[in-house]
Amino acid sequence: MVFVRASNVGLRYPIPRRVRLRGEAAGRVGGRFQTSAGGSRYVTALDGISFELGSGDRLGLVGTNGAGKTTLLKVLYGIYEPTSGTMETQGRVDALFNINLGFRAQATGRRNIVLRGLIAGWSMAEIETRMDDIIAFSELGDFIDMPFDTYSQGMGARLAFAIATGFQPEILLMDEWIGAGDKAFQDKAKTRLEAMVDKAGIIVLASHNDDLIKRVCNKIMTLENGRVASLDAIG
Numbered sequence: 001m002v003f004v005r006a007s008n009v010g011l012r013y014p015i016p017r018r019v020r021l022r023g024e025a026a027g028r029v030g031g032r033f034q035t036s037a038g039g040s041r042y043v044t045a046l047d048g049i050s051f052e053l054g055s056g057d058r059l060g061l062v063g064t065n066g067a068g069k070t071t072l073l074k075v076l077y078g079i080y081e082p083t084s085g086t087m088e089t090q091g092r093v094d095a096l097f098n099i100n101l102g103f104r105a106q107a108t109g110r111r112n113i114v115l116r117g118l119i120a121g122w123s124m125a126e127i128e129t130r131m132d133d134i135i136a137f138s139e140l141g142d143f144i145d146m147p148f149d150t151y152s153q154g155m156g157a158r159l160a161f162a163i164a165t166g167f168q169p170e171i172l173l174m175d176e177w178i179g180a181g182d183k184a185f186q187d188k189a190k191t192r193l194e195a196m197v198d199k200a201g202i203i204v205l206a207s208h209n210d211d212l213i214k215r216v217c218n219k220i221m222t223l224e225n226g227r228v229a230s231l232d233a234i235g
């Protein structure tokens, strides 16, 4: 069974001692500055976040700059442990929220496919059987044997998307990366995402693009300064 369960999740980033804050009025963007009883200072990026997702759910994360969307994706992916509350996920998770994350710059596209497959827990034989499909979907042709750091942003995005979906994650986490692909690729990517959802996966998509959210998602969560302002079904 595939699920995501967030219970009262909080995440605080420590503020280095050398940083001097001059007490400006609270801004419209970002998390909240807080000071603990012991005098340590934090940016509270997530505060009391609770929600549950099951098979076929596609959650759109929206909110102003600094509202906590990327931080929530990172907690979901396991990059950060919540500083309070619990985040439980069941299912194979892959992420597409920083195109360069998890790629070896000097390795070829082909080698990166192998490395990502191994990290996701697939055997070499299983990786080989998916390799042609991933390369074909990326449309990189001979560029697949060029080093990753020679790719344009959109080419990197194509490979990242082809890999993340090619290894059939059950939970796919994404942000604005999709804007990096050209129009033809975005259409193709959307069709592939829909097919993935049909197989009863979970998608969490953080975006400022309302159209994209409406096309892909069935739930929408608005974050405000790290808190859930609303969580609604759409569609």
Ligand SMILES: Nc1ncnc2c1ncn2[C@@H]1O[C@H](COP(=O)(O)OP(=O)(O)OP(=O)(O)O)[C@@H](O)[C@H]1O
Binding pocket: 013, 014, 029, 030, 031, 032, 043, 044, 045, 063, 064, 065, 066, 067, 068, 069, 070, 071, 072
């Ligand atoms: N490494 C860090 N150290 C300190 N504060 C951080 C760090 N990373 C993020 N923050 C803060 O956490 C808050 C939430 O940031 P986050 O990147 O999650 O926002 P976001 O909703 O994804 O924003 P955007 O729409 O601009 O991408 C912001 O106030 C940001 O300054």
